[in-house]
Amino acid sequence: MKSITLLRHAKSSWNTAGxxxxxxxxxxxxxxxAPTMGKRIGGHDIRPSLIVxxxxxxxxxxxxxxxxxxxxxxxxLQRDDRLYGANVATIIDVIADxxxxxxxxxIVGHNPGLTQFANYLIADIxxxxxxxxxxxxxxxxxxxxxxxxxxxxxxxxxxxxxSD
Numbered sequence: 001m002k003s004i005t006l007l008r009h010a011k012s013s014w015n016t017a018g019x020x021x022x023x024x025x026x027x028x029x030x031x032x033x034a035p036t037m038g039k040r041i042g043g044h045d046i047r048p049s050l051i052v053x054x055x056x057x058x059x060x061x062x063x064x065x066x067x068x069x070x071x072x073x074x075x076x077l078q079r080d081d082r083l084y085g086a087n088v089a090t091i092i093d094v095i096a097d098x099x100x101x102x103x104x105x106x107i108v109g110h111n112p113g114l115t116q117f118a119n120y121l122i123a124d125i126x127x128x129x130x131x132x133x134x135x136x137x138x139x140x141x142x143x144x145x146x147x148x149x150x151x152x153x154x155x156x157x158x159x160x161x162x163s164d
Contacts, residue, residue, distance in 0.1 A: 003104035005136040010034040012058040033132040033160040038069025053108035054083035063108040083109045121152040133159035
């Protein structure tokens with residue numbers, strides 16, 4: 001059994017003219033939502049053994065903030081350039097490249113790829129994974145090869161504006 005947690009980056013700013021898309025920082029809402037979601041993720045006892053993030057500033061900042069909230073060692077955070085703008089096949093490749101010794105991987109990235117991948121794992125879970133939204137699933141597998149429809153069970157679907 002493996003666990004995969006998908007985390008979309010927190011809300012980002014569009015206020016700086018001329019700034020590349022990769023360099024956009026979090027806006028005030030993103031700066032507020034990332035630690036809040038980190039606490040909520042930790043409250044559900046989600047403890048990834050590996051966190052891999054897109055290198056985009058907004059994703060990397062979200063990854064660092066959530067890692068801190070769940071007491072994940074910052075020095076173990078990894079960036080993978082393939083996650084910037086990744087589609088489902090690329091996300092599958094990034095996950096497949098990880099060591100089978102990891103039991104729980106968190107991917108921090110972007111839409112539309114994360115929403116599409118969430119729906120690949122759990123059919124029709126959401127038409128749109130909101131900013132700073134999280135989907136965590138249990139996968140019936142001994143390795144990280146998720147090609148072919150994996151047997152997945154939803155463990156958590158949460159986002160900042162969700163109220164229970």
